[in-house]
Amino acid sequence: MxxxxxxxxxxxxxxxxxxxxxxxxxxxxxxxxxxxxxxxxxxxxxxxxxxxxxxxxxxxxxxxxxxxxxxxxxxxxxxxxxxxxxxxxxxxxxxxxxxxxxxxxxxxxxxxxxxxxxxxxxxxxxxxxxxxxxxxxxxxxxxxxxxxxxxxxxxxxxxxxxxxxxxxxxxxxxxxxxxxxxxxxxxxxxxSVKERLSELEERTEQLLERNRIARELHDSLGHALTLAVVQAGAARTAADPRFTDRALEAIEETGRAALDDLEGVLLALRERQRPAGTRPGLGEAGSLLDSARSSGAHIDAEVSGSLEHLPGPVSREAYRMLQEALTNVLRHAGPVQVRVRIVVERARLRLEVRNPLTAAASAAGSGGGSGLRGIRERATLLGGEARAGRDGNQWLLRVDLPLG
Known part of the structure; x- marks a missing residue:
């Protein structure tokens, strides 16, 4: 009833x-x-x-x-x-x-x-x-x-x-x-069928955007925190006022850059379109190399070709890949000798990061962390590929991206 x-x-x-x-x-x-x-x-x-x-x-x-x-x-x-x-x-x-x-x-x-x-x-x-x-x-x-x-x-x-x-x-x-x-x-x-397909495409775009934002946060903030930890530890060990000043300056610059990236991500989450051009590109790789050098790493960089005329998506994603590679080196191998090679050919961009293979770096690489997975995902979305693994007594990351 x-x-x-x-x-x-x-x-x-x-x-x-x-x-x-x-x-x-x-x-x-x-x-x-x-x-x-x-x-x-x-x-x-x-x-x-x-x-x-x-x-x-x-x-x-x-x-x-x-x-x-x-x-x-x-x-x-x-x-x-x-x-x-x-x-x-x-x-x-x-x-x-x-x-x-x-x-x-x-x-x-x-x-x-x-x-x-x-x-x-x-x-x-x-x-x-x-x-x-x-x-x-x-x-x-x-x-x-x-x-x-x-x-x-x-x-x-x-x-x-x-x-x-x-x-x-x-x-x-x-x-x-x-x-x-x-x-x-x-x-x-x-x-209708057309509307369902359109809705499915929109959901796919949203998932891709969320994954991109997650990678941005992982790469940018992870890089900044790793550099801060390495710099602080080196300054405490060195007990040199001048070295400590340089370390604090590097931490400050890296922190500012991470805050800028975080602000951009938060704007994107609030559905405010952030111009793609405000994201750093490979032409600004010098700042990444300098920050890694200030952490004690010995960077041997070689650039062949012009970085200024790279397509925007390729340049921005390659910057993030290089950032993640250097972060992984500092996090797992410490301040070691690192060789960075960037080659811009007519139709392809090749990026190589090589460092001595320590026990910690070997264990981290074999575990397949989210950093390497993010690099592979970025390369795949651009139609290229990324490979990482042991090369003799060194660890090698090689990225190959098409420019078309």
Whole structure:
């Protein structure tokens, strides 16, 4: 019994009822012109149900009608944040204009269903409300208050107990019809194949952007923290005021750069477009090499070709790869001899970072950390490849990127 009365407490039951009644506006408006609503016969009601169908199908051909119907269905057929029925399920109803004849056909079928169902619900509502009023009149001793659905005699208190019955039947019928219309809305107003593909592409772009932001944070902040730790440890060991001053200066510069990168990432997370050109490129690799040298590493750098005319994405991603490579060297091998070789050819960019293979570096490399994985992912997205591993008694990272 309680399950039957439960729809009475749901706001969506009444919004669906209102949505169904709105569907009867068009046929009833047409009926006021012809054949009239004075005392229509069953044949007139059949004509009223059929008369507006050509007009409804013509309106369905307008692309924006699908958007309007989708927005109405979302608002009135499904529980919202204000409803007592909490649901995480998405309506699955599109709010985009018709983009194909298939969309127009489904919109036409939806409008026909809405008009016919709305007319039936409107007639049922009118008759059940009339019955409730008639029962109330009969209970008060005035049985002629309204035209009853079933004949009855007046003047009995029993009718007081019967008054809620038509209203409960009306709510139950409206709740059932509304639930069926919600299911039909998902089928007829749901996203088309093209819209589903577009949504899938958008989600893929969002995932790629999140991965890019995660890599940016890992590379930039990881590099800054590694340099700070190495510099602080070297300054404490050296016990030289001048060396300590240089170490603190390097930590300060690296920290500022990391803060700038962090600010850019936070702006991207707030959906403010950050110009790609503000991200450092390979032309600024000198600052990376200098910061590594200030940490005690002996950097032997060789650059062949011009770095100024590299494509933007290649230059920026190669900068991050070099940054991550130097960070890995300082983190796992310490201040050792590092050889960096950058070669810009006509159609390719080659980057090599080589350092002595210590026990810690060997263990870190064999573990396949997120840094090397990020380098490989960056190279793959650019159509290139990255390989890292033992080369004799040294550790070698080699990146090969196309410039096309």
């Amino acid at each position: 309680l399950s039957l009365l439960l729809p009475l407490t749901h706001a969506v039951t009444y919004t669906r009822w209102l949505h169904l009644l709105m569907g009867a506006i068009v046929p009833l408006a047409c009926a006021m012109v012809f054949p009239g609503l004075g005392s229509p016969s069953p044949g007139d009601w059949a004509l009223i149900a059929v008369l507006p169908l050509p007009l409804v199908l013509a309106v369905a051909m307008i692309p924006s009608v699908r958007r309007a119907e989708g927005l109405q269905a979302r608002l009135m057929l499904f529980p919202g944040p204000h409803a007592r029925v909490k649901s995480d399920e998405q309506p699955g109803v599109s709010a985009a204009p018709s983009a194909s004849w298939s969309d127009r056909a489904r919109t036409g079928a939806w409008l026909l269903l809405r008009v016919e169902t709305g007319l039936a619900v409107a007639l049922g509502t009118e008759r059940l409300m009339a019955l409730a009023l008639s029962l109330a009149g009969a209970a008060a001793g005035e049985p002629g208050v309204a035209d009853p659905l079933v004949p009855h005699a007046g003047g009995s208190w029993v009718y007081v107990l019967l008054i809620p019955m038509p209203l409960l039947v009306l709510v139950a019928a409206s709740a059932g019809a509304g639930a069926l219309m919600a299911r039909a809305a998902r089928r007829l107003l749901g996203p």
